[in-house]
Amino acid sequence: MVKITFIQPDGSEQVVETEPGLTLMESAKMNDVPGIEAECGGACACATCHVYVDDAWREKTGTPSQMEEDMLDFAFDVREASRLSCQIKLTPELDGLIVRVPEKQF
Amino acid sequence: MNLNVSPSPAGAVIETDAVIIGAGPAGLFSVFELGLVDIKAHVVDILDKPGGQCAELYPEKPIYDIPGLPSVTGQDLINRLLQQIEPFGAQFHFSERVEVLERLPDERFRLKTDAGTEFITKVVVIAAGGGSFMPKRPPLTGIEAYEGTSVLYSVRRMEALRDKSVLIVGGGDSALDWTLNLQPLAKSLTLLHRRDEFRAAPHSVEKMRQLVASGAIRLMIGQVSAIHGTGDALEAATVKTKDGEERIDVDVMLPFFGLTMKLGPVADWGLQLHENLIPVDTEKFETSEKGIFAVGDINTYPGKLKLILSGFHEVALMAQQAAKYVYPDKKVLFQYTTSSSSLQKKLGVN
Numbered sequence: 372m373v374k375i376t377f378i379q380p381d382g383s384e385q386v387v388e389t390e391p392g393l394t395l396m397e398s399a400k401m402n403d404v405p406g407i408e409a410e411c412g413g414a415c416a417c418a419t420c421h422v423y424v425d426d427a428w429r430e431k432t433g434t435p436s437q438m439e440e441d442m443l444d445f446a447f448d449v450r451e452a453s454r455l456s457c458q459i460k461l462t463p464e465l466d467g468l469i470v471r472v473p474e475k476q477f
Numbered sequence: 478m479n480l481n482v483s484p485s486p487a488g489a490v491i492e493t494d495a496v497i498i499g500a501g502p503a504g505l506f507s508v509f510e511l512g513l514v515d516i517k518a519h520v521v522d523i524l525d526k527p528g529g530q531c532a533e534l535y536p537e538k539p540i541y542d543i544p545g546l547p548s549v550t551g552q553d554l555i556n557r558l559l560q561q562i563e564p565f566g567a568q569f570h571f572s573e574r575v576e577v578l579e580r581l582p583d584e585r586f587r588l589k590t591d592a593g594t595e596f597i598t599k600v601v602v603i604a605a606g607g608g609s610f611m612p613k614r615p616p617l618t619g620i621e622a623y624e625g626t627s628v629l630y631s632v633r634r635m636e637a638l639r640d641k642s643v644l645i646v647g648g649g650d651s652a653l654d655w656t657l658n659l660q661p662l663a664k665s666l667t668l669l670h671r672r673d674e675f676r677a678a679p680h681s682v683e684k685m686r687q688l689v690a691s692g693a694i695r696l697m698i699g700q701v702s703a704i705h706g707t708g709d710a711l712e713a714a715t716v717k718t719k720d721g722e723e724r725i726d727v728d729v730m731l732p733f734f735g736l737t738m739k740l741g742p743v744a745d746w747g748l749q750l751h752e753n754l755i756p757v758d759t760e761k762f763e764t765s766e767k768g769i770f771a772v773g774d775i776n777t778y779p780g781k782l783k784l785i786l787s788g789f790h791e792v793a794l795m796a797q798q799a800a801k802y803v804y805p806d807k808k809v810l811f812q813y814t815t816s817s818s819s820l821q822k823k824l825g826v827n
Contacts, residue, residue, distance in 0.1 A: 410737060410738060411530070411534045411605070414534055414535040414538050416535055416538075416653065417737070418735070419733075419737070438753065440672075440674075443678045444647065444648045444649065444670070444671060444672075444676060444734075445613065445673075445734050445735040446618055447615055447700075447734070448700065449671050449700065452729040457778060474616070475616035477613045477614065477615070477734065477737060
């Protein structure tokens with residue numbers, strides 16, 4: 372089991388329990404986390420599952436691939452900590468992960 | 478692939494049996510199933526090519542749940558469907574969006590696109606997937622007021638930008654192409670992108686770099702954080718860069734952040750909707766309006782799965798009912814393509 376905390380722009384927190392092997396986006400959708408749209412269903416083709424990874428976790432979640440970096444061009448208010456949640460595969464090491472949902476996904 | 482693509486003359490009225498809205502897999506296979514029951518169709522799509530989400534969102538990605546095709550990419554599936562429907566000679570109308578759909582006194586339907594093409598048809602098949610692909614609107618406060626006048630998502634008339642201070646936002650081919658096209662006539666042009674890397678044709682990037690080096694345009698690395706103006710006239714934009722915020726003069730902003738799907742005009746056609754989807758029965762896949770069908774991702778019914786294969790099934794049943802409207806006096810004989818010589822004749826294989 373992997374525990375993830377999603378923090379909304381208003382500061383409210385939602386802790387979800389999910390399984391390794393799923394992506395962060397899938398875990399968000401399964402738990403109805405608001406603000407994660409994932410219009411393309413996880414194909415890294417829409418940039419509507421944008422999240423900010425908490426600084427303490429950035430090393431563990433890694434850096435975006437070239438394809439993800441290209442797709443982040445289509446996201447709004449992209450920051451150093453920006454990732455597309457469909458491209459983060461959950462592992463036991465990510466238990467406790469904290470991410471922030473952006474104000475808007477377009 | 479031979480597609481009958483018609484840039485139909487504005488003002489022309491096309492009389493037909495069926496109009497299919499959407500050229501994704503469900504729309505394309507509608508051509509096939511309608512064709513088998515002798516219904517000729519016109520297909521309208523807002524994109525400039527067939528394929529819908531398969532072509533726009535995941536052309537290179539494999540799909541693993543199409544029966545009989547263990548792995549097929551989005552684009553390959555579309556190519557195969559186009560080949561399969563070729564015998565039926567459907568007429569395609571790309572880069573057009575159906576704006577108006579209304580019933581005529583004689584029970585047929587009138588459709589009109591944003592390009593002015595008009596259809597009179599006996600049945601309508603809505604295969605619009607997630608709705609219309611539309612340019613993404615940057616979520617900047619107050620941007621709606623400027624859209625169409627000083628915030629543009631496409632350029633219809635370049636002349637309108639002569640001697641303007643233009644801000645282009647984005648790093649793909651659209652952003653680069655318009656930077657190169659508009660630079661000669663704009664008063665000033667700033668290209669703004671979040672990183673100093675561009676996902677566009679290398680020769681465009683090279684040309685842009687030369688223009689930056691010669692001082693003809695300005696390249697900024699950052700993002701727009703606010704826009705300012707009066708009424709519908711933009712005056713400035715606040716750009717956030719790693720060195721802080723800068724306010725630059727802007728008459729016209731062109732944001733290029735790709736496409737998103739919105740339900741669009743479907744909502745205005747008087748159809749019953751449920752959470753932006755069109756409820757249908759599971760016998761005919763007909764909407765609340767007789768003669769208007771909805772197939773594929775845009776419909777909903779108990780147990781609905783948004784799968785391409787479900788769309789194919791829906792389309793086959795839809796065509797049976799459509800035949801009853803188009804040929805009210807003809808009994809539809811259920812036949813197999815494997816054994817029916819009349820179906821094989823239609824397919825051009827016999």
